[in-house]
Amino acid sequence: MDVLVCVKRVPMVxxxxxxxxxxxxxxxxxxxxxxxxxxxxxxxEAVQITERTGGTVTVLTLGPPEAADQLRDMLALGAHRxxxxxxxxxxxxxxxxxxxxxxxxxxxxxxxxPLILTGNEAADTGGYQVGIRVAHALGRPCVTGIKxxxxxxxLVRAWREYDGRHEEFEVALPAVAGVKEGINLPRYxxxxxxxxxxxxxxxxxxxxxxxxxxxxxxxxxxAGSAQRAQVLGHGAEAVPELIxxxxxxxxxxxx
Amino acid sequence: MSSTVLCLVEHDADGIADGSLxxxxxxxxxxxxxxxxxxLAGSPELIAVVFGxxxxxxxxxxxxxxxxxxxxxxxxxxxxxxxxxxxxWARALEQLAAASAAAAVVxxxxxxxxxxxxxxxxxxxxxxxxxxxxxxxxxxxSWRVRxxxxxxxxxxxxxxxxxxxxxxxxxxxxxxxxxxxxxxxxEPTRTKSPAAAxxxxxxxxxxLESADLLVRATESExxxxxxxxxxxxxVIGGGRGVGGPDGFAVLEELASLLGGVVGxxxxxxxxxxxxxxxxxxxxxxxxxxELYLACGISGAIQHMAGCQSAKHIVAVNxxxxxxxxxxxxxxxxxxxxxxxxxxxxxxxxxxxxE
Numbered sequence: 001m002d003v004l005v006c007v008k009r010v011p012m013v014x015x016x017x018x019x020x021x022x023x024x025x026x027x028x029x030x031x032x033x034x035x036x037x038x039x040x041x042x043x044x045e046a047v048q049i050t051e052r053t054g055g056t057v058t059v060l061t062l063g064p065p066e067a068a069d070q071l072r073d074m075l076a077l078g079a080h081r082x083x084x085x086x087x088x089x090x091x092x093x094x095x096x097x098x099x100x101x102x103x104x105x106x107x108x109x110x111x112x113x114p115l116i117l118t119g120n121e122a123a124d125t126g127g128y129q130v131g132i133r134v135a136h137a138l139g140r141p142c143v144t145g146i147k148x149x150x151x152x153x154x155l156v157r158a159w160r161e162y163d164g165r166h167e168e169f170e171v172a173l174p175a176v177a178g179v180k181e182g183i184n185l186p187r188y189x190x191x192x193x194x195x196x197x198x199x200x201x202x203x204x205x206x207x208x209x210x211x212x213x214x215x216x217x218x219x220x221x222x223a224g225s226a227q228r229a230q231v232l233g234h235g236a237e238a239v240p241e242l243i244x245x246x247x248x249x250x251x252x253x254x255x
Numbered sequence: 256m257s258s259t260v261l262c263l264v265e266h267d268a269d270g271i272a273d274g275s276l277x278x279x280x281x282x283x284x285x286x287x288x289x290x291x292x293x294x295l296a297g298s299p300e301l302i303a304v305v306f307g308x309x310x311x312x313x314x315x316x317x318x319x320x321x322x323x324x325x326x327x328x329x330x331x332x333x334x335x336x337x338x339x340x341x342x343x344w345a346r347a348l349e350q351l352a353a354a355s356a357a358a359a360v361v362x363x364x365x366x367x368x369x370x371x372x373x374x375x376x377x378x379x380x381x382x383x384x385x386x387x388x389x390x391x392x393x394x395x396x397s398w399r400v401r402x403x404x405x406x407x408x409x410x411x412x413x414x415x416x417x418x419x420x421x422x423x424x425x426x427x428x429x430x431x432x433x434x435x436x437x438x439x440x441x442e443p444t445r446t447k448s449p450a451a452a453x454x455x456x457x458x459x460x461x462x463l464e465s466a467d468l469l470v471r472a473t474e475s476e477x478x479x480x481x482x483x484x485x486x487x488x489x490v491i492g493g494g495r496g497v498g499g500p501d502g503f504a505v506l507e508e509l510a511s512l513l514g515g516v517v518g519x520x521x522x523x524x525x526x527x528x529x530x531x532x533x534x535x536x537x538x539x540x541x542x543x544x545e546l547y548l549a550c551g552i553s554g555a556i557q558h559m560a561g562c563q564s565a566k567h568i569v570a571v572n573x574x575x576x577x578x579x580x581x582x583x584x585x586x587x588x589x590x591x592x593x594x595x596x597x598x599x600x601x602x603x604x605x606x607x608x609e
Contacts, residue, residue: 013405016556129372141470162367167339168472169472182538185527219404220410238589240601249545249567251546
């Protein structure tokens, strides 16, 4: 089965997010880029499905020209084809993003991908909606929050956790599924995979940017992030002081 | 356009779900503002939408809603709606919003709330502002929202233009959300008012097509037992500094002594040292314990997004400059593999003396 996976290029943030002076974006001059963690798992899931049943994995992203790097990262993990919906670097909202993705899938042959996978939500904007909007545009059922997926013939069975319970869904293909990290443990890229990815040709299309009805005004870090921890001591010698503090906080009485 | 606001209310065995209490607080404030914004007379209309059959759990929840500013309750049921069905739920909200010419529809940013609102956005062609902390009306069809980005590590101020505002409300909004808030800080309460008895509860049966019922939860069973990470009072965190899969035994022992559970950072699950269900973070579980004892955890953004609601964070780390040091309240500088066994031994010794 041919599977399409949508991924998004996001800054690789470590211990601290630095904003640009105008408060409009994350300052990425000192950071690398990656795809959102859920999406890396979506690609792994697609690769595993095609390893079992045959077919190909196409990864698609909407982003600046440099987002081709993230497509190549995913090709190195075993995906076969990359499609870049190239932008001029402006941020796209979820409505326009979903419309551009759905149009591109139509161009690629809407019936050629029985299964479309997305990450459940992007690490940066966290809109929780692009996959669902794509599904509606293509007239497909969509499941989200998925931690386990089985493809059996023309059916997809999918499970997620909800409020301490497992919820099971069964939908007919073609379908869209938003998956979460934990569905699998993504592999590391192999050397042959990296070499193949480096040479792979990436299909580029240029959708037209459209303003979204939800417009970012500014970003800021949360207040109160400049505190310093009170150091109780060093090594095992700090244990009595640690126990005193835990006791003062009322945390040594078992609930 | 009226000033009516709809709020999807989820419930569990304890009554109204905590996330929905937060959503109700935002919805209530929006209803009051949109009335003022349109210079309309009367009182704010806040309609709670609850899914479930009359006489069931949902029905008893309906009685709890008056204390939250709710003026009317719709209890949604249909023969075909035997389990959770995201598109059908969105259809019901769409029809109720159209019938009341709602100014806004609000839900908690839970898996269900986020999913249903995204479907509602797709069905109506309207934008959805996800993970909001606060929202205010700035005009007849314009709104100002404050929402989470990066799992709550950043706050975004945004403008929303829509005839009907579709919002989800961050369910895990923690202490990090303090700061100037246009629409007032949102604090859920579980108080009930004596007016509850008089709240009108109306039954609503949505018009559904077969396409609306393609996705339905067909089975729902309890997942694994034990103290849930999400609700644990004490969480002992283990990160890269634990060193390998064998290093977690002493953390489990400490967790057991303190009546808590072990949680881990993303690097630990990515290495396969521990299962993903123990991950605390933006892509794992969001925790809100009394104590989070973070051992060998540097404090990456991804991780802190999952524990920013912890009441007290204590870090044990060899690096006194690690990012966790600016997020923790207390710290022990040192190797967790020395500190934690010593802590366990001291707690055991103290336990024997009692």
